[in-house]
Amino acid sequence: MNFIDSHVHLADPAFDDDRADTVERARSAGALALLCIGESLDAARRAGDLAARHPGFCFHTAGVHPHDAADFDASRDLAGIRAELARGAVAVGECGLDYHYDHSPRERQRDAFAAQLALAAEQARPVVVHTREAEDDTRAMVSDAGRAGVRGVLHCFTGSHALARAALDVGWFVSFSGIVTFRKWGDDELVRLVPDDRLLVESDAPYLAPVPHRGRRNEPSYVPLTIERVAAIRHASPDALAGITAANARHLFGLA
Ligand SMILES: [Zn+2]
Numbered sequence: 035m036n037f038i039d040s041h042v043h044l045a046d047p048a049f050d051d052d053r054a055d056t057v058e059r060a061r062s063a064g065a066l067a068l069l070c071i072g073e074s075l076d077a078a079r080r081a082g083d084l085a086a087r088h089p090g091f092c093f094h095t096a097g098v099h100p101h102d103a104a105d106f107d108a109s110r111d112l113a114g115i116r117a118e119l120a121r122g123a124v125a126v127g128e129c130g131l132d133y134h135y136d137h138s139p140r141e142r143q144r145d146a147f148a149a150q151l152a153l154a155a156e157q158a159r160p161v162v163v164h165t166r167e168a169e170d171d172t173r174a175m176v177s178d179a180g181r182a183g184v185r186g187v188l189h190c191f192t193g194s195h196a197l198a199r200a201a202l203d204v205g206w207f208v209s210f211s212g213i214v215t216f217r218k219w220g221d222d223e224l225v226r227l228v229p230d231d232r233l234l235v236e237s238d239a240p241y242l243a244p245v246p247h248r249g250r251r252n253e254p255s256y257v258p259l260t261i262e263r264v265a266a267i268r269h270a271s272p273d274a275l276a277g278i279t280a281a282n283a284r285h286l287f288g289l290a
């Protein structure tokens with residue numbers, strides 16, 4: 035099946051030994067494109083190098099993850115993100131709020147997220163958003179950004195129906211990862227409430243390998259396992275769902 039992996043950390047050191055082979059395995063598995071996430075400026079630069087090495091197949095993003103928001107420096111980091119956008123990054127992020135791990139103080143997370151949403155508005159680019167146990171603040175900030183014309187995706191989404199609906203209401207997308215294949219996954223209704231034209235799929239590799247690879251390093255060639263599960267939940271054909279989500283990724287991120 036032909037698919038697009040809308041979220042992969044291919045610049046992560048987990049792929050240092052076999053990054054080129056991982057890209058080739060993704061192609062062989064039917065991938066049409068990989069969106070390589072820059073969750074830090076360092077990662078964004080490496081993801082940008084990957085995009086340059088695989089034009090038309092690897093694309094990249096640039097942002098500062100909520101885990102690192104404590105070190106966010108608006109003038110330095112926004113300039114860095116702007117520079118990556120200027121050399122072809124297709125989106126801002128991943129950025130957002132993570133009150134589960136609380137690796138950075140929440141107020142600093144909100145400041146860094148707000149600054150990146152404002153940059154996305156200024157640059158007219160979509161945003162890749164990470165949110166975990168930060169429902170109210172995410173809903174408020176995404177709704178405000180959406181009303182200001184910013185579009186984006188709630189990636190690897192496992193939150194509430196209310197948050198998904200709030201994002202969908204302002205034109206956003208929702209992306210599902212291998213978590214939907216886990217035995218403990220228990221919210222098929224969430225997977226069904228996202229309309230066809232707002233649905234994305236992702237690996238989030240090297241994390242969250244779908245069953246039966248759970249617990250091992252994840253990679254984009256496993257995305258079809260997630261697509262099969264999402265399709266089963268939605269009573270859709272896997273090939274059709276792969277095509278729809280690929281078209282959505284091309285549309286949201288403007289992939290050539
Ligand atoms: Zn994330």
Ligand SMILES: [Zn+2]
Binds near residue numbers: 071073238
């Ligand atoms: Zn990520």
